[in-house]
Amino acid sequence: DAKTTQPPSMDCAEGRAANLPCNHSTISGNEYVYWYRQIHSQGPQYIIHGLKNNETNEMASLIITEDRKSSTLILPHATLRDTAVYYCIVRAYNQGGKLIFGQGTELSVKP
Amino acid sequence: DGGITQSPKYLFRKEGQNVTLSCEQNLNHDAMYWYRQDPGQGLRLIYYSQIVNDFQKGDIAEGYSVSREKKESFPLTVTSAQKNPTAFYLCASISTGVGNQPQHFGDGTRLSIL
Numbered sequence: 001d002a003k004t005t006q007p008p009s010m011d012c013a014e015g016r017a018a019n020l021p022c023n024h025s026t027i028s029g030n031e032y033v034y035w036y037r038q039i040h041s042q043g044p045q046y047i048i049h050g051l052k053n054n055e056t057n058e059m060a061s062l063i064i065t066e067d068r069k070s071s072t073l074i075l076p077h078a079t080l081r082d083t084a085v086y087y088c089i090v091r092a093y094n095q096g097g098k099l100i101f102g103q104g105t106e107l108s109v110k111p
Numbered sequence: 112d113g114g115i116t117q118s119p120k121y122l123f124r125k126e127g128q129n130v131t132l133s134c135e136q137n138l139n140h141d142a143m144y145w146y147r148q149d150p151g152q153g154l155r156l157i158y159y160s161q162i163v164n165d166f167q168k169g170d171i172a173e174g175y176s177v178s179r180e181k182k183e184s185f186p187l188t189v190t191s192a193q194k195n196p197t198a199f200y201l202c203a204s205i206s207t208g209v210g211n212q213p214q215h216f217g218d219g220t221r222l223s224i225l
Contacts, residue, residue: 032211043115043201043216044154051211087153095169096142096161097205099214101153 004033004088009106012082018075020105022088025069032091033064034099035073037084044087047073078109113138117202117217123225124189124196132187132220134202141207143185144214147171148199157200160185161207189222197223 005023012018024033032051036044048055048062050071055062061074075082085104092098115136124130134143142161146154156169160179174193179185185204189196199221203214 034213036213041199041219041221043117043203043218046213046215049211049213091211095156096144096159096167097207098144098156098159098169099146099154099203101155103151103153 003100004090004102006086006088006102006105008103009108011108011110012075012078014080014109014111015077018073018078018082018107018109020073020075020086020088020107021070022072023070024088024090027068027090028093029068031093033062033071034089034091035060035062036087036089036099037082038087038104039084047086078107080109080111083107083109115202115204115215115217117200117220119220120218122220122222124222125225127191129188129190130222132189132200132202132222134185134187134217136183136185136202136204136215136217138204138215139182139206140204140215141182142205143179144203144205145169145175145177145185145187146201146203148201148219154201157187 034049035047038044050062064071087104089099118133144159145157158177160166176188201219202217205214
């Protein structure tokens with residue numbers, strides 16, 4: 001199963017862009033990268049996913065390197081409500097397409 | 112609004128007791144999943160079901176059982192054989208008919224030992 005590596009924690013000033021990195025050097029050619037976030041005692045919330053092209057939606061942007069070994073989630077204007085644990089995830093081919101969670105990055109947005 | 116409903120939000124288990132966690136979805140999703148989360152950890156797969164009346168073990172199925180009698184329901188039973196059941200349990204679903212769509216999660220059930 002492809003694994004992901006993320007820094008354990010990051011800080012960001014309110015109103016600034018938050019750039020969260022993720023390494024996934026063992027990812028297979030047709031495995032997607034998903035980003036979720038989790039606020040304490042709630043279920044993970046889907047943010048965005050991509051294969052090899054950059055993606056943008058109303059919540060965030062996802063930049064995937066050309067070799068697909070790493071990606072960056074960008075929250076363009078972080079707010080205090082963006083404080084959460086962010087998970088970069090590769091979806092497995094086996095076991096019904098389970099999501100393979102790592103430790104995640106705890107993002108603290110500070111005023 | 113469509114979504115996944117997990118109940119109860121908090122649950123307490125006595126020694127030797129079986130408890131059942133409910134998961135219901137009205138998204139018309141085919142596949143459903145149960146994950147377990149321990150403090151400071153990512154999620155681990157317990158069981159999954161891709162179609163009614165069929166389910167498969169995940170990575171940590173020992174001490175758990177499930178059923179899938181209806182498309183919208185996937186209850187998880189934590190049996191007395193599960194010696195360390197204290198955790199946060201999350202149910203997810205996905206429509207397998209559309210490739211690579213994200214899994215959607217409920218808000219979880221927190222299980223503790225009395």
